[in-house]
Amino acid sequence: MKRKFYRKLSVILAMGSFLFIWSLTVAHARIIEFTPEDSLEKIGRAVSKALPGTQVKLAPGDYLGSLRISSSKGISKNPIILMGSPGTRIKTWDSSRQNRDGYGEHGILVQNSSHLILKGIEIQGAERGITLGSSRNISVINCNIHDVRNYGIMNYKSMGTRIQGNHISKSLKEHGIYFSGQASLIRIQDNIIEDTHINGIHINGKISSILMERNQLLRIGTYPQKEGGAAVTMINGASDALIRNNVFSGVYGQGMTISGPGVRVVNNVFHDVAWSIILGLQGAETLSFYNNIILEKKAVPFQIVSGVLASFESDFNYYSLKNQPLYEKQGKKLNWNHWQKKGFDLHSVSGKSPFSGSIGSGGINKNSYVLDPGSPCVDTGFPGLEDAKIPPGIGMKRSDMGIYGGPGNGW
Numbered sequence: 001m002k003r004k005f006y007r008k009l010s011v012i013l014a015m016g017s018f019l020f021i022w023s024l025t026v027a028h029a030r031i032i033e034f035t036p037e038d039s040l041e042k043i044g045r046a047v048s049k050a051l052p053g054t055q056v057k058l059a060p061g062d063y064l065g066s067l068r069i070s071s072s073k074g075i076s077k078n079p080i081i082l083m084g085s086p087g088t089r090i091k092t093w094d095s096s097r098q099n100r101d102g103y104g105e106h107g108i109l110v111q112n113s114s115h116l117i118l119k120g121i122e123i124q125g126a127e128r129g130i131t132l133g134s135s136r137n138i139s140v141i142n143c144n145i146h147d148v149r150n151y152g153i154m155n156y157k158s159m160g161t162r163i164q165g166n167h168i169s170k171s172l173k174e175h176g177i178y179f180s181g182q183a184s185l186i187r188i189q190d191n192i193i194e195d196t197h198i199n200g201i202h203i204n205g206k207i208s209s210i211l212m213e214r215n216q217l218l219r220i221g222t223y224p225q226k227e228g229g230a231a232v233t234m235i236n237g238a239s240d241a242l243i244r245n246n247v248f249s250g251v252y253g254q255g256m257t258i259s260g261p262g263v264r265v266v267n268n269v270f271h272d273v274a275w276s277i278i279l280g281l282q283g284a285e286t287l288s289f290y291n292n293i294i295l296e297k298k299a300v301p302f303q304i305v306s307g308v309l310a311s312f313e314s315d316f317n318y319y320s321l322k323n324q325p326l327y328e329k330q331g332k333k334l335n336w337n338h339w340q341k342k343g344f345d346l347h348s349v350s351g352k353s354p355f356s357g358s359i360g361s362g363g364i365n366k367n368s369y370v371l372d373p374g375s376p377c378v379d380t381g382f383p384g385l386e387d388a389k390i391p392p393g394i395g396m397k398r399s400d401m402g403i404y405g406g407p408g409n410g411w
Contacts, residue, residue, distance in 0.1 A: 053078035060087030074115030250361025
């Protein structure tokens with residue numbers, strides 16, 4: 001009898017395991033739909049309890065309040081997806097919070113979750129548009145986050161975060177994107193960040209393995225009035241970043257403030273930056289600067305402390321300056337000749353604007369920051385940074401300077 005019992009038990013357990021695994025593999029087919037008549041509390045519970053592969057769809061309209069998601073557990077092959085439709089908007093304004101200027105707390109708060117995608121949602125009137133806390137592999141894609149008090153997107157103690165294709169604007173008090181705590185494997189790609197009070201992208205803490213590419217950072221440190229900040233800040237342990245093919249335009253402050261090692265700045269355009277292009281502080285060892293275009297009438301390209309300058313690399317760049325020096329720090333100034341005698345920018349070129357298309361802090365269109373076919377920036381960049389795609393209408397796949405050149409030029 002015991003043998004038969006254990007045989008039946010093993011069959012039941014095997015069937016249970018099979019059904020559990022089967023449920024995970026077919027869960028991607030499940031779709032849950034909500035309308036503005038449904039409360040955000042109800043929607044948050046549904047996302048938090050959803051099986052891997054579930055799609056939660058929000059119909060167009062205004063959803064009032066804050067959406068909180070906790071312990072939502074997708075898997076890599078079957079993430080949970082929360083997606084809006086054109087016209088889906090979370091409005092978080094809260095008139096009772098006058099000490100916070102009437103901004104609500106969070107547009108969306110995600111905690112202790114994994115493999116979750118937030119996609120195509122507009123958020124307005126939050127102190128923090130989207131907050132990701134103690135989570136893994138969360139993606140924020142194609143969201144429109146605007147009129148926030150502090151941050152468009154905040155990430156703390158969350159690993160493997162991807163922020164892609166979002167439009168973040170009008171940050172009243174602080175930054176567009178803010179990373180803090182400890183994290184790695186971060187991707188910040190194809191976003192527009194504009195009209196911030198302080199920094200565009202602020203990375204503060206032991207955060208590493210960062211890819212930051214094809215972003216537009218416009219009018220940083222200017223909203224609602226000029227305060228000053230940086231397009232990108234990496235401080236207090238932030239390290240190991242590849243920053244490529246970005247546009248930094250209309251920045252009232254630094255282009256970048258860096259105090260961590262292993263930062264590579266490649267194929268970017270800096271235009272109309274108020275202070276310096278790179279402020280390299282103690283700790284920013286092995287900082288490198290290749291294939292960039294600097295179009296500035298006032299800003300000094302480099303303010304780098306002497307201890308960092310010893311490991312700094314800069315070459316194959318294009319400088320369109322007025323009369324300012326290339327380097328200024330601690331009372332020391334270096335013009336072009338003195339800078340090259342130090343071994344920097346030996347293959348770099350200076351001259352007038354190399355662009356045939358439009359430029360400015362209004363954003364990128366198909367003609368923006370396109371190199372003139374006769375420009376010395378065409379096919380003359382660092383040989384190890386060959387263009388992934390042939391740039392628009394000019395040259396070959398050899399390395400171009402600027403945003404349409406190099407391995408990350410997939411605009």
